[in-house]
Amino acid sequence: MIGMLLRVLGHQYARPVRRTLALMTTTAVAEGLSYALLVPVLRALLGSTPEDAWPWLIAFGAAVAVYAVLRYVSDLSGFRVGTTLLRGMYHRLGDHLARLPLGWYGTDRVGEVSVLAGRGLLQAMSVIAHLLAPFVSACVTPLTIVVVMFAFDARMGLAALAAVPVVAGLWRWTGRSMAAADAERAERDREATGRVIEYLQAQPVLRAGGRTAERFGLLDDALHGLQRASRRTVLSALPGVVGLTLTVQAMFTVLLILGAYLALGGAIGTAEVLAILVLAARCADPLLSLSDIGGRLRGARAELARLDALLRTEPLPQAREPIQPAGHDVELASVTFRHGGRTVLDDVSLSVPAGQRLAVVGPSGAGKSTLLQLLARFHDVEAGAVRVGGVDVRAISTEALMAQIAIVFQDVYLFDGTIEENVRLGRPDADEAQVRAVAAAARLDEVIERLPGGWATNVGEGGALLSGGERQRVSIARALLKNAPVVLLDEVTSALDPVNEAAVHEGIERLMAGRTVVMVAHRMRTVQHADRVVFVDGGRIVEEGTHDELLRRGGRYADFWSVSPASAAGE
Known part of the structure; x- marks a missing residue:
């Protein structure tokens, strides 16, 4: 004992x-x-x-x-x-x-x-x-x-x-x-x-x-x-x-x-x-x-x-002599990842040049969210390599890697504090003008104006006192304030009503401007504006190309697009 x-x-x-x-x-x-x-x-x-x-x-x-x-x-x-x-x-x-x-x-x-x-x-x-x-x-x-x-x-x-x-x-x-x-x-x-x-x-x-x-x-x-x-x-x-x-x-x-x-x-x-x-x-x-x-x-x-x-429990190993990435491109090179005895990604390779947008589409359970998690080094791969700025993420310190990446999840977690405190998590030393600017860009200012406490409104544990769309706007404002060169988006509008979806979509567009973006989406509204689209199924990339190219091929992506709300709306 x-x-x-x-x-x-x-x-x-x-x-x-x-x-x-x-x-x-x-x-x-x-x-x-x-x-x-x-x-x-x-x-x-x-x-x-x-x-x-x-x-x-x-x-x-x-x-x-x-x-x-x-x-x-x-x-x-x-x-x-x-x-x-x-x-x-x-x-x-x-x-x-x-x-x-x-x-x-x-x-x-x-x-x-x-x-x-x-x-x-x-x-x-x-x-x-x-x-x-x-x-x-x-x-x-x-x-x-x-x-x-x-x-x-x-x-x-x-x-x-x-x-x-x-x-x-x-x-x-x-x-x-x-x-x-x-x-x-x-x-x-x-x-x-x-x-x-x-x-x-x-x-x-x-x-x-x-x-x-x-x-x-x-x-x-x-x-x-x-x-x-x-x-x-x-x-x-x-x-x-x-x-x-x-x-x-x-x-x-x-x-x-x-x-x-x-x-x-x-x-x-x-x-x-x-x-x-x-x-x-x-x-x-x-x-x-x-x-x-x-x-x-x-x-x-x-x-x-x-x-x-x-x-x-062993933490992720840290490099003894960390390397600072020089660029903002991202790459998966022959990546294989297993979890719970199942192969989630199998020999996946893709690259996103700096400043371009990659959309990842596919059925549920295909490994899309796992792909984002590997880019952010939530896990280490079992084979292959994940690189940011040409450097293997295992050779980058955790602090340096997180400084390069802003993540907006589908399920947003907010700390029990005020709206301003949650936004400032993106960059605690930001001045008031910068905080107000990102709030306007994320259309969070509309939410703040109708709340009795304004910026001092307490969001509750996990953000329980705000709606899903309001929490998402706080998350986008936080990511904008962080101003990271690489942005990872995980189905951020999949559970929102049309009004909040439009507001969040506008904020996302501003967040993606000029940055390297990898987005996972079920709704196809933003996918068609991506520089490249990959269709993932069973842990493998089965189709790859631009939105128009994939539609012309008439394959899995075209089938996916044909049943999407964006297609029905004629977008």
């Missing part, structure tokens, strides 16, 4: 963790040793001169005071180290996530990381602040007390020592027997959470189908599965909890019988027997707490394992 924690944290945090662990161990030993003074205290109190107990009582009080100070210092150290590690882990996790390939992020990944970065990270880092001290105390303090017992009577100490391997074995056996149940419960928990979200999102469909009064079978099954998994988790923990309780009680009973036998035989004094029984009773609480601590440690360990797996 500690080894995994240090591996996840990194070497720079190993020293404070070890120092805190040593301090907690010292505190636990001091607690156990302080109880040794109970023997002379009880011996004096039960003897003929009880007043002789005062010096021992004072010594006992001093020992308890020393223990209290050590406990305060160790707990404070645990909290400080825990908060420092939490802050450091957030930075380390954020830095690592920023270096992972953008293609690594999917819907399931985003949900997984959001849970891990929130509750998971807090649970994992709580080991130092909340779990380590009780765990060390539950293990070290009873062992110290057993050593104290040996100092006063080896037979009583040996009897207490016999319980140690039994307790340790029960604790490990319980952990192993619950591992599968814990994993199943966590999986059922995630499944049930997903079904609850699905049920909420499916309300329009369920209500439209008149099924509002019916139970949602998938959700019911998931919740029943979670209930059964939770029951199995409790049942798998029960033998260990009962076994640990019986072992502790049996140890105390054996010590009581042995102490009575030795006292009756005159081999040991009554005060010593009473003190050893008090020490044995003091061992019970920390030993019994091992069951609860063990469950919490297993939960923290599971989160640590997920963190460890995430931090072990």
Whole structure:
């Protein structure tokens, strides 16, 4: 557990963790040793001169005071180290996530990381602040007390020592027997959470189908599965909890019988027997707490394992000596890319000279969006090369590559802030005149004028307070402000109403002016104005040429064009 924690944290945090662990161990030993003074205290109190107990009582009080100070210092150290590690882990996790390939992020990944970065990270880092001290105390303090017992009577100490391997074995056996149940419960928990979200999102469909009064079978099954998994988790923990309780009680009973036998035989004094029984009773609480601590440690360990797996995910390699691209042309040279065991692009070659426009057309699932993602280096290709300005994107630093490219996606994500803050993401140092100019070019100024808050209007998380067309205009203004020489467009008007489509189309035209453009489109309005069109199907380029050339050939592109709205409108 500690080894995994240090591996996840990194070497720079190993020293404070070890120092805190040593301090907690010292505190636990001091607690156990302080109880040794109970023997002379009880011996004096039960003897003929009880007043002789005062010096021992004072010594006992001093020992308890020393223990209290050590406990305060160790707990404070645990909290400080825990908060420092939490802050450091957030930075380390954020830095690592920023270096992972953008293609690594999917819907399931985003949900997984959001849970891990929130509750998971807090649970994992709580080991130092909340779990380590009780765990060390539950293990070290009873062992110290057993050593104290040996100092006063080896037979009583040996009897207490016999319980140690039994307790340790029960604790490990319980952990192993619950591992599968814990994993199943966590999986059922995630499944049930997903079904609850699905049920909420499916309300329009369920209500439209008149099924509002019916139970949602998938959700019911998931919740029943979670209930059964939770029951199995409790049942798998029960033998260990009962076994640990019986072992502790049996140890105390054996010590009581042995102490009575030795006292009756005159081999040991009554005060010593009473003190050893008090020490044995003091061992019970920390030993019994091992069951609860063990469950919490297993939960923290599971989160640590997920963190460890995430931090072990290899980021895209960065060039040791990055090359700055000199031009703005883009090229795919014999590119092959596989994802999820499927070949998405197969030996694809194309080039777009600087300042020209390439339109990528084809059916859904043909690999069009993947082509754009490879140009932006969301993934690395398995064969061939992707070049920008004549330089392989793997030889360009991430910062330099992103400075060359502006991307406008179909699904726009806006940060929870004002419209102006979201536009300024394109270039934070832009002056007010530049921001206002790109807003006018993207026809975002029309949106701002009708909003009560104007530029200061909050867009909500993900831009939820704006319509799809309004979000798209913000995205175009952001790309215009960035002023990158290469523009990648991914079906930016496919889900817009006619009014917003016309406005966005006008903004796109201004964004594309004078830039190298690769656009993916289902709607054909802008395709016919591209310098070249490629038709992609099954991960291959099956047709290539200008719009007019491809129409004259009467092939796949012509069929695609014939059923498009642009063709029906006579454009």
